[in-house]
Amino acid sequence: MSLQQLDAFREKHLDLNSIKELPESYAWSSEDNCPSSSNSEPVPVINLKDSNAMKHVGYACKTWGVFQVTNHDIPITLLNNMEASGRKLFSLPFQQKLKAARSLDGVSGYGVARISSFFPKLMWSEGFTLIDSPHQHAQKLWPQGSGNFCDVIEEYNKEMNKLSNRVMWLILGSLGIKKGDIKWANQEGEIKEACAALQLNSYPSCPDPDRAMGLAAHTDSTLLTILHQSNTSGLQVQRGVGWVTVKPIAGALVVNIGDLIQILSNGLYSSVLHRAMVNRTQHRLSVAYLYGPPSNVRIAPLSKLTDNVHPPLYRPVTWSEYLGTKAKHFNKALLFVRLCAPITMSGFVDASTDNHNSVLVG
Numbered sequence: 001m002s003l004q005q006l007d008a009f010r011e012k013h014l015d016l017n018s019i020k021e022l023p024e025s026y027a028w029s030s031e032d033n034c035p036s037s038s039n040s041e042p043v044p045v046i047n048l049k050d051s052n053a054m055k056h057v058g059y060a061c062k063t064w065g066v067f068q069v070t071n072h073d074i075p076i077t078l079l080n081n082m083e084a085s086g087r088k089l090f091s092l093p094f095q096q097k098l099k100a101a102r103s104l105d106g107v108s109g110y111g112v113a114r115i116s117s118f119f120p121k122l123m124w125s126e127g128f129t130l131i132d133s134p135h136q137h138a139q140k141l142w143p144q145g146s147g148n149f150c151d152v153i154e155e156y157n158k159e160m161n162k163l164s165n166r167v168m169w170l171i172l173g174s175l176g177i178k179k180g181d182i183k184w185a186n187q188e189g190e191i192k193e194a195c196a197a198l199q200l201n202s203y204p205s206c207p208d209p210d211r212a213m214g215l216a217a218h219t220d221s222t223l224l225t226i227l228h229q230s231n232t233s234g235l236q237v238q239r240g241v242g243w244v245t246v247k248p249i250a251g252a253l254v255v256n257i258g259d260l261i262q263i264l265s266n267g268l269y270s271s272v273l274h275r276a277m278v279n280r281t282q283h284r285l286s287v288a289y290l291y292g293p294p295s296n297v298r299i300a301p302l303s304k305l306t307d308n309v310h311p312p313l314y315r316p317v318t319w320s321e322y323l324g325t326k327a328k329h330f331n332k333a334l335l336f337v338r339l340c341a342p343i344t345m346s347g348f349v350d351a352s353t354d355n356h357n358s359v360l361v362g
Contacts, residue, residue: 015094016124016125016126016204016206017094017204018094019207020207021207021208022206022207022208022211022212025121025122026121026122026123026124026211026212027121027208027211027212028121028211028212028213030211032121032213032216033210033211033212033213034243040239040242040244042244042247043064043066043067043068043237043244043246043247043254044056044059044060044064044067044068045067045068045069045070045249045252046060046067046068046069046070047069047070047071048069048070048071048072048073048166048167048170049071050071053170054170054173054174055174057167057170057171057174058171058174058175061171061174061257061261061265061269062268062269064237064239064272065237065256065257065269065270065271065272066237066246066254066255066256066257066272066274067254067255068246068249068252068253068254068255069167069252069253069255070249070251070252072163072253073163074159074160074163074253075159076251078152078155078156078159079228079251081148081152081156082152082153082156082228082287083228083230083285083287084152085148085149085152085153086128086200086202086285086287087285088147088149089128089141089149089200090126090128090200090202090285092141096141097110097126097141098110099140099141100128100137100140100141102129107129107131107197108129108130108131108132108137109128109129109137110126110127110128110137111126111127111128111129112125112126112127113125113127113215113216115215115216115218115330118216118330119216121213123213123214123215123216124203124204124206124209124212124213124214124278125201125202125203125204125214125215125276125278126201126202126204127199127200127201127202128199128200129197129198129199129200130153130197130198130199130200131197131198133150133154134149134150134153134154135150138150153198156198156287156289157196157198157289160196160198160226160289160291161194161196161289161291163226163253164194164196164223164224164226164289164291165189165190165191165194167224167226167255168223168224168291169189171224171257171261171269172264175265175268175269175302175304175305176304177302177304177305181302181303181304184293184294184297191293191294193294194291194292194293194294195292195293195294195295195319196289196290196291196292197289197290198287198288198289198290199287199288199289199290200285200286200287200288201214201215201276201285201286201287201288202283202284202285203215203234203276203278203279203283203284203285203286204278204283205278205279205280205281205282205283206278206279206280207280208280209277209278209279209280212278213275213276213277213278214234214275214276214277214278214284215275215276216275217238217273217274217275217331218273218274218275218330218331219258219259219271219272219273219274219331220256220258220259220271220290221258221259221260221292221319221322221323221326221333222256222258222259222260222290222291222292223258223260223261223264223291223292223293224255224256224257224258224261224291225255225256225258225288225289225290225291226253226254226255226256226288226289226291227253227254227255227256227286227287227288227289228253228254228286228287229246229248229254229284229285229286229287230248230284230285230286231248231250232248232279232282232283232284233245233246233247233248233277233279233284234276234277234278234279234284234286235254235274235275235276235286236274236275236276236277237256237272237273237274238272238273238274243275246274256271256272256274257269257270257271257272258271258290258291258292259271259322259326259333259334260292260293260299260319260322262334263299263300263301263314263317263334263337264299264300264301264302265301265302265305266301266302266305266306266310266312266313266314267301267313267314268305271334273331292319293319294319295318295319295320296318296320297318297319298316298317298318299316299317299318299319299322300312300314300315300316300317301313301314311339312339313338313339314334314337314338314339315337315338315339317337322337325337
């Protein structure tokens with residue numbers, strides 16, 4: 001990032017750890033910050049070693065779009081080390097973190113949520129995105145040596161890739177899809193060239209959490225996202241007209257259904273709208289593993305799930321193409337890859353037919 005770009009970043013985005021009063025630029029309306037439901041049932045928790053895990057996953061995908069998994073074989077020591085590495089990164093001085101700031105047209109590096117441009121208010125969070133090796137960023141953040149930061153990141157990515165592949169086949173298997181039905185996977189069901197990103201999110205304690213937003217409501221542009229969250233609540237998912245808090249469970253991981261699963265399943269499984277709230281006294285950290293297909297593979301409703309009665313709802317699209325659509329249309333992106341989105345009398349696409357049309361963008 002150039003010095004001019006850094007100055008612009010500093011002018012617009014503040015060091016949240018040093019602020020004692022919520023600035024107006026971070027103050028969201030009560031309509032945007034509507035409270036969560038208090039009497040909702042909890043998000044499903046699925047034991048991956050349960051003989052009925054696939055059935056439970058299918059039910060959770062159809063009714064929630066999100067679930068937590070236990071007995072996932074990710075060592076608790078690795079989860080703890082990953083969380084410690086995230087805290088190490090975000091505890092650096094603001095000026096030091098800016099040395100690894102992502103460029104305006106870049107993806108990797110330190111910065112605010114990429115969805116910020118769609119909203120008139122800023123979000124009470126900071127993030128760090130890693131697509132490839134962490135070494136280049138680590139050298140900027142810790143010129144004298146980063147300790148085991150890079151080793152932890154690389155081990156975490158390796159284990160999350162295996163778990164993501166495993167969970168994806170539970171999701172597809174619950175739809176009756178066999179490994180041979182997916183042409184971009186090998187005979188063992190592995191996706192050798194799967195694309196993934198690691199997103200670390202920091203939500204500092206906030207002086208006025210009732211008027212702030214950690215991360216605004218959005219769906220993920222992925223096949224699925226696996227999230228490790230610290231023991232401070234903050235993640236919420238939309239169910240019906242209300243919001244449900246995904247309470248942290250020690251050792252459990254959260255799985256979000258992404259937009260590409262909605263396309264593959266021909267709308268049988270919907271991606272989940274979710275957001276992150278903040279806390280007055282506690283800092284919250286989350287680590288999201290964003291799992292997608294090879295970038296050049298065309299994703300379309302699976303032929304086993306379509307027929308004359310259930311025609312394909314979405315046109316084929318690569319993840320790269322879809323990311324471009326999402327960058328332009330945000331939570332309405334699925335509408336722009338639909339094959340049969342109804343047209344209103346005024347001639348515009350009827351957004352009321354999609355699950356996530358209620359999100360207003362800035």
